Amino acid sequence: MREKVKPEIKFEEIPGPEELELEKMPYEEYCRKIFDPKKTFEKPEALKGIRWLSCTMYIFTPHSVSNLAELGAEVIKVEMPRAGDPMRHTSPFNEAYLYPLHDTRPFTGTGYGYFHANLNEYYISLDYHRPEAREIVYNLVRMSDGLTECYRPGTFHRWGIGYKQLCEINPRFIYVWGGGFGYGPKVFGGSYDILGQAQGGLASITGFHEDFGGHPVKHTNWVIDWYSGTMITVGVLAALYWRRKTGLGTMIEFSQVHCATRACGYGVPLYGRFGIVRQRWGNWDTQLCVHGIIRTGKSDYPNDPNPQLREEAKYVMVSAFQDEDFRELCYVIGRPDLWEKYKTHKERLKPEAQIEIYGALEQWASDKTRSEVVDILTDAGLLAMPVMNDKEVYECQHFRERGTIRWIEDPIFGDVLVHGGFSVGLLSETPRRVRWVWRPVGAxxxxxxxELLGYPISQIKEWYDKGII
Amino acid sequence: MGVMDLTEIIWCKHCNTVNYLDPYTFWNWKGKVKCAGCDRVYYVHIIQGFYYEGPKEMPPGEPYDIMPLYADKPLEGYESYKPGTPGRTRPYLCLPREIYLGKADKVKFSIRGRPVRGWAPQPPSSGLAGSQGFKWDIEKLSPDVWKEYQVKLRKGEVREW
Incomplete structure (x- = not known):
């Protein structure tokens, strides 16, 4: 009889699939593992295999394509020879540039205004106006999945490179026109972000009411450019999915001003129901009180040479709209009478009540620093958050650990701080990534x-000498 | 007041060249400017963008302090001297200001002390039609910054954040 030799194996020690291991981990540890920013470049890219042409300028349309490039698409940005995208020539106060722009312009750089709108792309130059350019565009289209352009409506059509012509060459082609107004009564209207905010109705409800010394306000940054660009990307992803099902391309026509209208929330429907035109309500809220931003008396950086820190680091967001929170807030600021006066949320919401409540809050905060106010309210179990500036966002550990902001070693321009698409969400399997911020014109x-289209070097040299590329 | 009112010029009647004194440099400025079209030198004193004194022609051979950034000859079909024409105009360096002090400053390092290619001019690419490689070889292309960076590394001035 054979002797039975069997090592004892415990079931728990048998290594299982990694997914099971991950399920045993607590949520925090699990997230840290699957979203680890250090593992970004070990993972695949969702849109690898997609090739896109970016015939775009400024922020709105470039950003829509940059989103694809961050997700792994091979994007070829087409710019005017020597000059490039006009956005390259914009920079805060004309002072922040990375050099060089192009061989022929050694003293010109690309401005920081160009940041985050053209990540990971390949840069070629081409003057579409020239008859020689048409065949080059056709050849690019034959090898690409889509194109995004931002010229006045019908311009590419007139040049023989519009969707109508290109879908004959490549029926699977996805064509995006993004611009100001689109077809309709204002077809020739161009747009900028500020125009979008104004025309779309958004600026009319941004800022304080005139009764409080306020005016319609545009956002300091070009939020509608960034928002509209992202909405185009959503359309492109849907078009790619449609093409996968049907094998057919799509034309996407995207008017920027309408995007600002979408950001107005319930404003237009409210008018449709009651005829009421929504008004600006600034740093307070029309549906919740207390739920706003208040000014405290002292900055957190009283001696800093930078006025933006010395004078401006004074604002706090406070939220205490539920009855028990509002009661606590009134007692903390030493105004229990306000609680007695406005015991229900409906009462607190009235404009007269809001004026009195926020006034009392700012009165209480007038001898305190921003941090003191936040500490006192947080200790009382209320929601309070300092209004942070760029320096504080940079120093915030939460942003660093999640990889929302990252330092990258750009291959050409050196050490740059980026946030790109990381700031809008992390993908566990196919994370967004930034390889480079941009490259010089025609790089x-x-x-x-x-190498891609197979034109001989002599031909490229000839085009370059003639200014076609 | 139009934009043109804020840009002072020196119109040299000897060679009919208009020398443009850009507000960035000449807003508050006193000194001698060489004409881009000939060798004449003019003394100017500008306060808040307006002439306080001059332009006054100096004796021939007078040393000058600065050349204009751009000049043209409107009576001769607008022949122009672009920025950086040797012996005629000075190059446009596009230098950012040092924070708060308003002096031109070359930013060579990020706030964590690592090199950033933030100054002009940069050497041209070696590629055809403006093609660029994928690496800035800082040691080869910017040796002075590389040396400075090594010093920073030794001093522990290069941080992770």
Whole structure:
């Protein structure tokens, strides 16, 4: 009889699939593992295999394509020879540039205004106006999945490179026109972010009411450009999915001003129901009180040479709209009479009540620093958050650990701080990534025209000398 | 007041060249400017964008302090001297100001002390049609910044954040 030799194996020690291991982990640990920013470049890219042409300028349309590039698409940005995208020539106060822009312009750089709108792309130059350019565009279209452009409506059509012509060459082609107004009565209207905010109705409800010395306000940054660009990307992803099902391309026509209207929330429907035109309510809220931003008396940086820190680091967001929270807030600021006066949320919401309540809050905070106010309210179990500036966002550990902001070693421009698409969400399996912020104008002319399209070097040289590329 | 009112010029009647004194440099400025079209030198004193004194022609051979950024000859079909024409105009360096002090400043390092390519001019690419490689070889292309960076590393001035 054979002797039975069997090592004892415990079931718990048998290594299982990684997914099971992950399920044993507490949520925090689990997230840290699957979203680890350090593992970004070990993972695949969702849109790898998609090739997109970006015939775009400024922020709105470039950003829509940059989103694709961050997700792994191969994006070829087409710019005017020597000059490039006009956005390259914009920079805060004309002072922040990375050099060089192009061989022929050694004293010109690309401004920081260009940031985050053209990440990971390959850069070629091409003057579409020239008859020679048409065949080049057709060849690019034959090898690409889509194109985004932002010229006045019908311009590409007139040049023979509009959707109507291109879908004959490549029926699977996805074509995006993004611009100001689109077809309709204002077809020739161009747009900027501020125009979008104004025309779309958004500026009319931003800022304080005139009764409080306020005016319609545009956001300091170009929020509608960034928002509209992202909405185009949503359309492109839907078009790609549609093409996968049907094998057919799509034309996307995207008017920026309408995007600002979408951001107005319930404003237009409210008018439709009651005829009421929504008014600005600034740093307070029309549906919740207390739920706003207040000014405290002292900055957190009283001696800093930078006025933006010395004078401006004084604002706090406070939220205490539920009855028990509002009661606590009134007692903390030493105004229990306000609680007695406004015991229900409906009473607190009235404009007269809000004026009195926020006034009392700012009165209480007038001899305190921003941090003191936040500490006192947080200790009382209320929601309070300092209004942070860029320096504080940079120093915030939460943003760093999640990889919302990252330092990258750009291959050409060196050490740059980026946030890109990381700030809008993390993907566990196919994370967004930033390889480079941009490249000089025409930096990939040989790579694209010679290595991808197969044009001889002599031809490229001739085009370059003639200013076609 | 129009934009043109804020840009002072020196119209050299000897060679009919208009020398433009850009407000960035000449807003508050006193000194001698060489004409881009000939060798004449003019003394100017500008306060808040307006002439306080001059332009006054100096004797021939007078040393000058600065050249204009741009000049043209409107009576001769607008022949122009672009920025950086040797011996005629000075280059446009596009230098950012040092924070708060308003002096031109070359930013060579990020706030965590690592090199950033933030100054002009940069050497041209070696590629065809403006093609660029994928790496800034800082040691080769910007040796002075590389040396400065090594010093920073030794001093522990290079941080992770």
């Amino acid at each position: 990939d002319n040989v790579r694209v025209y010679h």
